[in-house]
Amino acid sequence: MTIATDVAPKAATTLGTLGGDRPAERIEGARSRSASASAFSNPYLAGIGLGLVLLAAFVAMGRGLGASGFFSAVVAWGVDRVAPAHAEGNGFYASYLAYGNPLEGWLVFEVLGMMAGGLLSGLLAGRVKAVVEKGPRIGTAGRLTLAFAGGLAMAAGAKLARGCTSGQALTGGALLNAGSWAFMLAVFAGAYGMAWFVRRQWR
Amino acid sequence: MSAPWFKLGLFGDEASLLVAFLIGIGFGFALEHAGFGSARKLTGQFYFTDMTVFKVMFTAIVTAGLGVFFLGWMGLLDLSLIYMAPTFLAPQIVGGLLLGVGFVVGGYCPGTSVVAMATGRIDGLAVVLGLFAGMFAFGEAFPAIEGFYHSTALGPKTLPQVLDLPYGVVLFAVVLIALGGFAGATWVEQRMAARDRAPGEAVEEAS
Numbered sequence: 001m002t003i004a005t006d007v008a009p010k011a012a013t014t015l016g017t018l019g020g021d022r023p024a025e026r027i028e029g030a031r032s033r034s035a036s037a038s039a040f041s042n043p044y045l046a047g048i049g050l051g052l053v054l055l056a057a058f059v060a061m062g063r064g065l066g067a068s069g070f071f072s073a074v075v076a077w078g079v080d081r082v083a084p085a086h087a088e089g090n091g092f093y094a095s096y097l098a099y100g101n102p103l104e105g106w107l108v109f110e111v112l113g114m115m116a117g118g119l120l121s122g123l124l125a126g127r128v129k130a131v132v133e134k135g136p137r138i139g140t141a142g143r144l145t146l147a148f149a150g151g152l153a154m155a156a157g158a159k160l161a162r163g164c165t166s167g168q169a170l171t172g173g174a175l176l177n178a179g180s181w182a183f184m185l186a187v188f189a190g191a192y193g194m195a196w197f198v199r200r201q202w203r
Numbered sequence: 204m205s206a207p208w209f210k211l212g213l214f215g216d217e218a219s220l221l222v223a224f225l226i227g228i229g230f231g232f233a234l235e236h237a238g239f240g241s242a243r244k245l246t247g248q249f250y251f252t253d254m255t256v257f258k259v260m261f262t263a264i265v266t267a268g269l270g271v272f273f274l275g276w277m278g279l280l281d282l283s284l285i286y287m288a289p290t291f292l293a294p295q296i297v298g299g300l301l302l303g304v305g306f307v308v309g310g311y312c313p314g315t316s317v318v319a320m321a322t323g324r325i326d327g328l329a330v331v332l333g334l335f336a337g338m339f340a341f342g343e344a345f346p347a348i349e350g351f352y353h354s355t356a357l358g359p360k361t362l363p364q365v366l367d368l369p370y371g372v373v374l375f376a377v378v379l380i381a382l383g384g385f386a387g388a389t390w391v392e393q394r395m396a397a398r399d400r401a402p403g404e405a406v407e408e409a410s
Binding site: 043044048052053057059061062065066072078090091092104110113116119120122125127129130132133135143144147148149151152153155158159163164167168169170172174178179180182183184185187188191194201 | 206207209210219221222224225226228230234237238243244247248249255258260261262264268270271274280286288289290291294296297298299300301302303304305307308309310313314315316317319322323324325329330331332333334337338339340341342343345348349351352357361363365370373374377385
């Protein structure tokens with residue numbers, strides 16, 4: 001629903017006023033499927049696919065998925081290039097430098113694959129488009145500022161927790177890891193608690 | 204036991220990076236197909252209008268959780284060789300709260316921001332840049348917060364150990380919670396859609 005209105009808002013509104021309420025929704029859905037972008041997968045099918053990818057990681061590697069480790073590995077590499085003594089003396093950076101070049105880490109290659117896989121899926125479905133996603137009641141600069149701020153907060157959160165929604169909630173969730181389940185509940189609590197304050201960004 | 208392959212020496216470090224790339228392709232493909240390259244779809248979860256995040260996440264957790272359990276039960280996968288991250292309870296709860304706040308403010312979690320960026324979302328790119336900046340800030344602040352970072356260390360702990368219940372029982376409970384949650388999530392979505400279809404609201408939704 002949300003992406004369909006994003007893709008063809010003008011057409012959808014016009015058809016909506018001509019055709020009434022319920023039929024317009026069907027027309028809008030059909031339009032976005034044929035003309036511009038196909039509908040997203042059924043969430044349960046997508047979830048089974050995601051679960052099988054995670055299971056493949058367990059079977060092949062004996063470890064799960066991740067994402068936030070990519071960002072910290074790249075930053076540790078960068079700090080080491082600019083100020084090697086500073087990096088060695090910092091327990092956080094040093095933990096990434098202990099096993100050789102951090103850019104040759106497993107998560108770095110996995111996240112590069114994510115970019116390729118996401119792009120492939122988007123191209124096949126006709127969803128690749130340079131756009132800023134936001135609700136109608138916020139400007140582009142405001143949205144991008146909040147996006148950057150969200151990234152800042154998530155970086156600190158993911159490092160305190162030793163992982164993000166991928167490495168903790170998804171991977172640890174499937175392994176029934178106690179800390180991961182505590183983390184996951186906290187993520188939902190934090191997001192629901194904050195949602196009201198940023199509702200104008202989305203709705 | 205014939206898995207996990209890497210830890211049993213079926214392939215080496217260099218091949219593991221190729222495996223990482225291939226698994227990443229599957230990961231990114233599944234996230235994008237689920238609609239997780241879209242901030243508006245993701246954040247619908249936190250306004251009860253689109254519960255796809257919960258549905259996809261818990262379907263994946265149940266799928267992989269049952270897969271690991273049955274492969275282990277059949278003797279095909281050595282569960283003791285799968286990395287179990289140790290629990291640091293207080294920093295993980297604080298970290299989770301921070302990540303949740305950042306998720307609804309930024310519109311993506313770290314993994315989905317990568318997929319969003321790859322499909323052209325400029326706000327996804329902004330989250331990615333924020334994540335890099337935040338990692339640097341965390342690294343620079345690390346000496347000051349190192350004490351808290353290492354606090355409440357409980358070691359690797361599973362829910363079955365904490366609850367003192369058999370693994371299969373806890374997994375079965377998770378499956379039941381997920382199934383109940385799916386039904387509840389769909390009910391909530393329908394309630395919210397009915398509300399949004401009320402006269403006057405529909406036009407705003409379409410714009």
